[in-house]
Structures are given as structure tokens and as C-alpha cells.
Amino acid sequence: MTPSSPQTSTNPWPYRWAFATWLAAIPLLLFGGTITTLDAGMSIDGWWILEPGRGDHFLLFYPIEKWFRDLGTFSEHTHRLFGILVGNLAIVTVIATWWKDSRKSARFSALAALSAVCLQGWLGGSRVLESSPQLAFLHGALAQIVFAILAWNAIYLSPRFSASDKNQGAESATLRNLGVLAILGTYATIFAGTWLRHAFSHGALGVHILLVIGATLLVFLFAAKLKAASTNDPTKAHLRSAARRLHALLGLQILLGIASFWVIVMVTENLAPDVHHSVYPTLHVLFGALIFSQVVVATLWSRRACTSDRGRHPELEAAAMEASA
């Protein structure tokens, strides 16, 4: 592998590890959402040393029969194990980036991702040790931001992104600004959703629904602009695929939102939902995170132009530049 130039990186390994980290964060979020939906956050006493005074199990050696004791314990312990996996992958990403990518910005990005993961892990452990519903709320509210940072990091470290050109055009600036608005709108909706799940107030539900309407409009607009920007411009094909993904995610998210609302109605009417009904609110949380990270990544890409060859065949690029000279 050739060392990267100060401005570009051709080595795919930092990106691969960063992408694996983001991928591992998906089940982490899924189990985390399940824990909140099922109120299972305090199922296991202790953190790092589990069941102190009654087993003193090191987290990684928690007995299997206890892991599968009940659904709450299973969700909580699996969530912790995925947390450890994400943390380790983030560490490997930093090592790979330091080794294979000499860009300061890339190293900063990898470190930022690791720091975010560490902070989130510390919050989760503190939530249990302090038995704090407030920290549970904070842990839930920050999860999607960390997830988006991991996505950002993966894209930033990718050879394709580093080889792409910065587009200074006014249209790109508009697109980026709309992307920022969509990020803010989406996160505000997620925050209100976290408030709803952790405090379960009707006020929170009302705010969440209002924000959903606003955020949906913003995201649709952003997706439409992404699509328009990519029309007849092969250097922006990546924006078109981002738009398609946003449309698909948004459609599914709306359906999951309706299903989750139905679950809320059941709880309000004291018809205890079955555990399997909890799937809808949990998936709704996951898809919210996917939409948020996609909006963040699309905003990152919005001021970039690239061809499919760039970043993969630097010798071709050099030959093309010679020929044009």
C-alpha cells in the first residue's frame, strides 16, 4: 500500500474499520432501544463487575445462564457486549488511521469518533451505577449523535471522499445549508422522541409530532435538492443514491411512527402491550438514527464532486492529468 499524500488517502483500511464500527453500532442501538422500550435499564446490577457481592462477575465473563435469565437481562447484557465491540473497533480505527493515513484531519476524525464512543459508554455505565433515570435520558439522547459521528468518520476516512473535489458553487452552499437545517430538525425530533420515551408525557408526544412534521418536510426538501443537484451531473451520483435512501428510510419511519403511536395508545388505555409490540417503538428509534446519520453524511457529501474512478486508481488520474496538460 502506498502512503497517502497530505491531502488524500488511498488506503482503504481506516475506512473499512470505521465502517465496521458504524455497522456494529446498529445492533448496539437496536438493543439500546429495546432496553428503553422494555424499561430494562437496571436489569443487571453493576458495571464491569456485575452482581457485586453475589457473584462478582467480570462483564465479559457473565455466566450464560444469567445472561439468558430473562428478556431484560438478555437485552442489557447484549447491549453492553456490543458496546465493547464498538469501542474496540473504534480503537482499531484510530490505530489504522495513525498507521495508514497521515492527514491530521483524518486522525482527528478517528479520535473524535473514539472519544464520542467512550463518552457514551461512560454515560451508560454511570446510569447503572447511579441508578439515574436522568443519565438514562442523556445516554439515549446522545446515542444518535454518536451514531452520526461514526458515520461521518467512516465517510471522511474513505479514499473516495478524500479524493473527491470540493465544489465551491452557490448551489452546493444552498444544499449544505439545507442539509444543516435538516440535521437540526431531525435531531430536534429525535430529542423530543427521547423525552417522550423516558418521561412519557403527553406534552412530549405533542412536541414530537409537531417536530416530525417539520423535520419530514425539511428532509424531503433536502432529498429533493440532492436529487436535483445530481441530475445530469455524473460527479454527483452519490447524492442521488443518498436521496433515494432518505426517501426509503423516511417512508418506513413514518409507518413505524404510526405503529409506535398505536402502542402508546394501548399503554395509555392500560392495555399492557405484549413484549413483541415493543418492536415498533424500538425500530422507530433505530430508523430515526439511520435517517439522522444519512442526513449528516449527505450534508458532508453535498459540497463534493467525484467520479467513480477517483481514489481507486491514482495512476489513471495522473495519466488523465498528463493527457489534458
Add this chain to the structure above:
Amino acid sequence: MEFRGEPKSLGLSEMSSKALGGDEAQSQAVLDALVQLFGTVDAPRLDSEGQSWNSGSQLSKAPADLASEWLAELRAGNRKRFEEELAQIARGDFDDLGPWKWAPQLSEDWEALIENAGGASDFGEQAQRFFSDYYPGLRDSAALYGNKCLHCHGNEGGGDGPTARTARPFPRDFRLGIFKYDNIRDGERPEREDLVRVITSGIEGTGMPSMAQLSPAQVHGLADFVRLLAMRGEVEERLVLDVEDGLELNESRVQSEFADILGIWRDGVRERLEAPTEVPQVDEARLRRGFEIFHDRTSANCASCHGTAGKGPGPAAFGPSPNEPETDIHLLRDAWGHEAIPSDLTTGRFRHGSSPGSIYERLALGIDGTPMAGIAQSTKADGTPLFSEDDLWSLVHYVRALSDPEWRELLSRLESEAP
């Protein structure tokens, strides 16, 4: 922002609300009576004939059943817990002490002590005694319960906290006044040390954690608060029954029900049973005798519930469903209406403890609130005990041998020899 899992005003149980048919006036009357007797979550109390039980933050105000043999341990635990504060006081520095988390009464009483000290020359000694003699009042214990216990046991101790949705086995509902793992015969109310033991060591195989990291005084305080919740639940049930019977909840009826329940808890005659300290040796003869008792259908008949190999559940645990006679369902229920599943004895893990003494106690006493009966009370027709102490130890050793590979061959032989 009010989060799920935070303490709320003490309310009525779901069962009470259903029994009262959603009648708001009746529900409020019961609730008002309970507030009058037991206070609120911010200011819990237990008033009996004008005497408040456990309202301060000093040992001098602790409940009367706190025996003197506990005091040394409590004081030692306090000295450890307040080590930093005591060191600061020893240096003559009384500033910036407190407030203490989950101890609002302690924090207030400390402030009051500082204010009233008036520069007394012996204030250092007073302060040392203050911390050494700390005993959590109900208010401090309620705050600590809200942090440590509520998420499983629920706001009113109904075993319906947020985590209870998925926790199996279910967290205890204190409100029936039944506690599974005590050392009291005949299903009577537990004593202080029974609750203290369970809170301190947790319950193996369940989500009940050990609270050994708390000081002994805090653990005792939690035991007091759990008893309050239990009494409150029992009084609530009585008051609801009174309402259902058309009786008016006047002052004298409310006080009468309360006095009854308080009397049972405070003054009830209890007989403790603890395992003998000397444990006899395991040998083949004992294991044979244990095997006999375990499988004898005319006496202990353990196999009927735990299965012939002790893997549980056995044939007595199942029976035809009342709605679909051709389908077998699990029949055994506990006092809280949950399935009571006879445990798999071959795992070697027992909720009350796996030591020979712990198993002895469970076999002798049974498990209150479940179909698991204690065999120490079993008698013959002439009234003499059906099982001797030696028999009990034989059964203990047999039960322990079920999970011990050393005895596997012998146990297989016993099973093959059995008629």
C-alpha cells in the same frame, strides 16, 4: 421533566382500584386514610398512638426491635461510611459537610445541629457522635429506596417497578406481607434480621442484587421502609375490603385496621428456625435415606414437584387446563398469582443459599407464599415429628448430591434399584 423510575406519590394498587370499581370518592377515602397512617413518599411515617416510629436520623429514634447486639456493627459501619467527614471533624473543620445523597433528613439534622451548637466547646464530640450514631429515618430510607429499589419493586412496593416488566423471577410484591426467604415458622411475618439478610446478600439466580456496599445502618433503614410498605399494603387491602362490605372508613375503623396489622408485625409471636451449626458427614447411608425421603410418596414426596431426578418440574406441577381438559398446563401458583416453578435441583444453585445450613432451613421451613412446604412441621398421627433432624440432614445431603459429580454413580444406582 419527570422520568420513569423516579419516586411518585404513593397510590393504590391496581387490584384496589379495580375492587373499588373506579369510584374516585372511595379511592380517595382509602388513599387519605393511608396518607394519615403512613405519610407520603417525601415524609413517610408510622404513627402509633401518637408515637412516631423512626422519624429522626439517630439511633435513639430507631425502632424498638433494633436489638442492642446490632449497635456495635451499625456504629462501626457508620464510622466507615463517614470516614472523611469524621476526619474533617477531628481537624476541627465543620464547614462544607453535606448535604448527603439519598439522606435528606440527615442533611437537615446536620444543619440544625450546626445552627444550635452555638460554638459549644464539646461540639466536636457532638458531631462525632452524630455520625457514629446515624440511623436512617423513614425519610432517608424512602429516598434510598427510590434510588436503589424502586425500579424493580415499584413505588408502593408492589413489585411493579419499570424493570419488573421483564425481570424473571418477578420482583417481590411486599404488600401481602409475605416474604419467601425468612427463618420464621408457620408463615408468620419476617423479623428484622430476615429482611436485613436478604437486602445485604441479594438472592442468587434472580435480579435482586446484594446491597453489601451500603452501610449496615442504611440496610436496616431499608428493612424498616420495606416493612412500612408491607404494612401499608396490608392495611390498604383491609380498608378496600371494608369499603366493599359497605362499611364507612371513619377514624376508629381506620385506626383499628392499622392497629391490627401493626400488632401482627410488631408484637406477633414468631418462632425462628435456624440450621444447627454442626453439619454431619455425607456418606452412602445418608444419601440412601435422603433418596428414600425424596421419593416417598406418603411423606415428603419431593419428586412429585421436583421430578424423580430433581430436574423439576415433576408430575404434580402439571394438570389439565380448566378450559381445555385435553391440554396440560402448569398448575402451581404462588401467593401473587405467578407460576411457581419447582426448581431444578441439579444446578447446585439455590436462592436462599447453597450451603448445607441454608438448604436445611428451606427444607424445614418451606418457602412462604409458594406450594413448597416445610417438612419440619410434618407430624405423624400421634403428633410426633415425621422427620428427625438426622432425616433432614440426609435430605439436605441428597439434594446437594444431585449437582455433585462425585455422587453421580451412586445416585444412578439408587434410581435403578428403586421399585
